[in-house]
């Protein structure tokens with residue numbers, strides 16, 4: 001309930017226009033800037049391979065001009081956001097994070113001092129209790145870094161600034177990844193990774209420990225594993241025969257690189273041994289290679305994929321449930337499509353006309369705009385409940401909400 005009478009007054013038409021500005025459009029424009037910059041980079045480096053092109057940090061005039069225009073554009077959008085939306089979003093974050101903690105701060109019981117009807121007052125009270133560090137975290141992390149409305153602009157601003165100082169194309173190709181911010185499906189993928197980051201990390205650590213164990217085995221019993229012919233030497237620009245590693249640490253990294261990456265595990269790079277010549281060694285090597293393949297490639301790597309796929313499925317299920325609820329449940333009285341059907345009620349008619357959500361929104365807006373001294377008794381009754389987020393005045397699951405021709409019995 002931030003849009004109460006106190007906050008809505010004193011705004012000119014232009015201010016209201018800026019207040020209602022959709023920053024999403026500017027995010028798209030910002031992305032177009034980035035795309036143009038990257039296309040120009042590709043054109044500039046079109047005919048040269050990296051080895052031919054000695055001066056990779058060249059400054060290109062067109063890119064510099066676009067960067068400066070881009071910077072001015074971002075500064076404009078961010079200042080509009082800062083003036084008109086920052087305070088609101090900051091307050092929103094305060095309420096989201098600290099409201100419950102504040103209310104239940106005294107041994108799980110609601111303390112009397114915080115039962116304040118006015119949201120504005122409550123925010124000020126909660127806000128005044130925060131320490132400076134909490135405020136800084138709130139502003140930098142919650143209001144800017146993970147705020148999808150502005151983080152793409154802030155990051156692009158920083159990277160463009162670095163590019164202007166030090167012209168390296170990587171700085172302007174990195175923010176292209178923020179396309180995930182503009183699309184909900186892509187954002188879901190990134191979100192599911194972030195959501196399961198702890199599990200993924202533990203699976204990774206466990207896998208690395210298994211490889212560590214296997215490295216000791218190879219170190220003691222299969223040292224030939226680390227002899228490899230046909231190795232490419234960058235300095236000589238030729239293939240030579242040499243040892244892959246000469247210390248335990250080097251061998252561990254070799255196992256991680258070749259063993260985990262290869263489809264068949266470490267067996268893919270092991271030198272071929274003839275069963276006929278050395279049967280004992282072949283059988284020992286057989287178990288070693290097969291166990292490695294089973295534990296690392298089959299189980300651990302697929303566990304890793306499994307967690308990601310599982311999270312996708314869970315998120316999809318959640319989205320499906322939201323859609324299902326949105327399409328088949330009346331927002332006002334919670335009657336479902338099935339119950340409506342059983343009671344001979346036309347559900348679509350019910351949702352669009354009888355319990356049209358916009359009638360309720362308009363009614364709340366009406367209460368906000370008008371003087372409460374002129375309210376009728378019912379309006380005063382409801383007006384008293386709205387600031388407390390009390391929804392008992394809505395006809396949730398009640399029979400009297402049904403008109404005479406709709407016989408509603410469960």
Ligand SMILES: [Zn+2]
Pocket residue numbers: 330331332333334335350355
């Ligand atoms: Zn209804």
